[in-house]
Amino acid sequence: MYDVIIIGAGPGGIFSAYEFATKRPDLKIAIFETGSPLEQRKCPIDGKMVKSCIRCKTCAIMSGFGGAGAFSDGKYNITNDFGGTLHEYIGKEKALELMEYVDKINTENGGENTKLYSTAGSQFKKICMQNRLTLLDASVRHLGTDINYVVLENLYRKISGNKNIQFFFNTPVRFLEVIESGYRVHYGDAFQDCKKCIISVGRSGSKWMEKICDDLDIHTKSNRVDIGVRVELPAVIFSHLTDQLYESKILYRTKKFEDRVRTFCMNPNGIVVNENTNGIVTVNGHSFEGEEMKTENTNFALLVSKHFSEPFEDSNGYGESIAMLSNMLGGGVIVQRFGDLERGRRSNKKRLEESTVRPTLQATPGDLSLVLPKRILDGIIEMIYALDKIAPGTANDDTLLYGVEVKFYNMEVELDENLETKHKGLYVIGDGSGVTHSLSHASASGVYVAQKIMDEI
Numbered sequence: 012m013y014d015v016i017i018i019g020a021g022p023g024g025i026f027s028a029y030e031f032a033t034k035r036p037d038l039k040i041a042i043f044e045t046g047s048p049l050e051q052r053k054c055p056i057d058g059k060m061v062k063s064c065i066r067c068k069t070c071a072i073m074s075g076f077g078g079a080g081a082f083s084d085g086k087y088n089i090t091n092d093f094g095g096t097l098h099e100y101i102g103k104e105k106a107l108e109l110m111e112y113v114d115k116i117n118t119e120n121g122g123e124n125t126k127l128y129s130t131a132g133s134q135f136k137k138i139c140m141q142n143r144l145t146l147l148d149a150s151v152r153h154l155g156t157d158i159n160y161v162v163l164e165n166l167y168r169k170i171s172g173n174k175n176i177q178f179f180f181n182t183p184v185r186f187l188e189v190i191e192s193g194y195r196v197h198y199g200d201a202f203q204d205c206k207k208c209i210i211s212v213g214r215s216g217s218k219w220m221e222k223i224c225d226d227l228d229i230h231t232k233s234n235r236v237d238i239g240v241r242v243e244l245p246a247v248i249f250s251h252l253t254d255q256l257y258e259s260k261i262l263y264r265t266k267k268f269e270d271r272v273r274t275f276c277m278n279p280n281g282i283v284v285n286e287n288t289n290g291i292v293t294v295n296g297h298s299f300e301g302e303e304m305k306t307e308n309t310n311f312a313l314l315v316s317k318h319f320s321e322p323f324e325d326s327n328g329y330g331e332s333i334a335m336l337s338n339m340l341g342g343g344v345i346v347q348r349f350g351d352l353e354r355g356r357r358s359n360k361k362r363l364e365e366s367t368v369r370p371t372l373q374a375t376p377g378d379l380s381l382v383l384p385k386r387i388l389d390g391i392i393e394m395i396y397a398l399d400k401i402a403p404g405t406a407n408d409d410t411l412l413y414g415v416e417v418k419f420y421n422m423e424v425e426l427d428e429n430l431e432t433k434h435k436g437l438y439v440i441g442d443g444s445g446v447t448h449s450l451s452h453a454s455a456s457g458v459y460v461a462q463k464i465m466d467e468i
């Protein structure tokens with residue numbers, strides 16, 4: 012009988028485990044993870060033999076120690092303005108306090124020389140306001156993909172150094188059973204029992220999470236999906252913003268429909284990457300802290316949120332269908348020059364080769380207007396012109412748009428202020444709960460629940 016079983020070793024699960032390992036090393040803990048240990052996570056795309064996603068059964072980018080965040084840019088945003096709604100459950104002050112605590116752990120474990128950026132006092136707030144744009148408040152610790160990896164290695168060493176903590180890698184949990192003394196966690200043909208169970212399965216575990224909620228009669232509600240493109244342009248065009256803020260979260264309200272379009276996940280001097288969610292290839296971005304890994308481009312997403320009302324509930328299914336269209340037409344991600352989109356023609360190899368912006372992701376030149384719904388595309392085009400006013404050059408013909416970028420959100424699981432389900436001792440944290448959508452919020456939720464459990468045991 013374990014005291015606690017954690018399902019999923021992404022940031023949520025890791026920060027719970029770290030809290031137990033450092034504060035209550037006497038507790039017997041097991042961590043189940045579908046993917047591999049950090050050093051064994053390897054995406055087969057090498058640019059030579061394997062050029063694009065081959066849809067592995069377990070995606071090495073999304074699964075394994077470190078979760079979806081392991082090869083991410085490691086941007087820990089300390090804010091209640093975006094990244095999740097943790098503050099609605101635990102209060103704004105507590106949420107910020109925990110995000111700062113997570114930042115302290117990261118800087119004590121390899122991130123000490125990384126920079127903390129802040130929007131406080133930035134002159135860009137006014138410039139944005141003058142152009143129908145809103146700059147959201149945040150502090151952001153940019154670890155970078157390389158330092159993020161080092162921090163994860165150090166956290167793993169500390170957690171696994173505790174003899175009472177056992178990792179089960181390459182071991183997806185099949186289902187959970189409520190038993191008298193707690194929970195029975197089934198995997199392969201075996202099971203383990205625990206008093207308390209923390210589920211932290213992230214986005215890759217969204218379908219599994221829905222099934223568990225069905226099995227255990229836990230109420231869920233449908234969430235939103237964000238759809239858009241990843242923009243790539245020369246880094247100098249955004250350097251005045253990225254040098255000061257690193258990542259700027261900017262909102263735009265469209266003139267035509269009053270829809271909200273926002274920037275998301277800005278990667279100065281970064282690269283555009285494929286992302287595989289449940290076999291569907293979408294686009295994302297990274298950047299590195301080390302100078303030698305930097306590119307001459309900056310990338311960021313422009314996303315439009317879609318919320319659905321009755322009778323439609325499958326917001327993720329809607330996003331998947333749009334992503335599937337790009338996969339159908341382009342065999343994966345499609346790339347298009349902004350100038351070609353504006354002229355109503357597809358991009359092709361020749362036009363891309365003549366372009367001044369060198370793509371950092373090998374994607375299929377095509378036509379995004381055949382993929383994205385008109386209203387979404389109109390909003391994105393409007394925002395590109397609005398951004399052009401604060402960062403002239405954004406609306407250049409050679410700016411590249413990759414599609415589609417989809418942010419899938421998990422169904423929101425019904426939880427109380429302890430992030431506990433209606434079953435006592437069963438907690439759901441991180442992106443799998445639908446409450447968080449970011450490294451900092453997911454990690455903070457992990458610390459929070461570990462502390463709640465330690466208060467009880």
Ligand SMILES: Cc1cc2nc3c(=O)[nH]c(=O)nc-3n(C[C@H](O)[C@H](O)[C@H](O)COP(=O)(O)OP(=O)(O)OC[C@H]3O[C@@H](n4cnc5c(N)ncnc54)[C@H](O)[C@@H]3O)c2cc1C
Nearest residue numbers: 019021022023045074078079083086184213216441442450
């Ligand atoms: C390319 C990329 C870049 C990103 N960049 C940033 C960024 O810079 N800043 C930011 O804030 N956010 C970023 N994100 C989002 C961030 O990674 C997530 O918000 C964060 O990882 C969520 O943490 P989590 O622990 O809730 O879930 P995850 O990190 O998704 O981890 C869940 C883990 O659970 C495992 N799992 C799932 N089902 C099971 C099961 N049945 N049994 C056992 N294990 C299971 C999975 O294999 C996975 O390892 C990025 C995401 C991607 C993909």
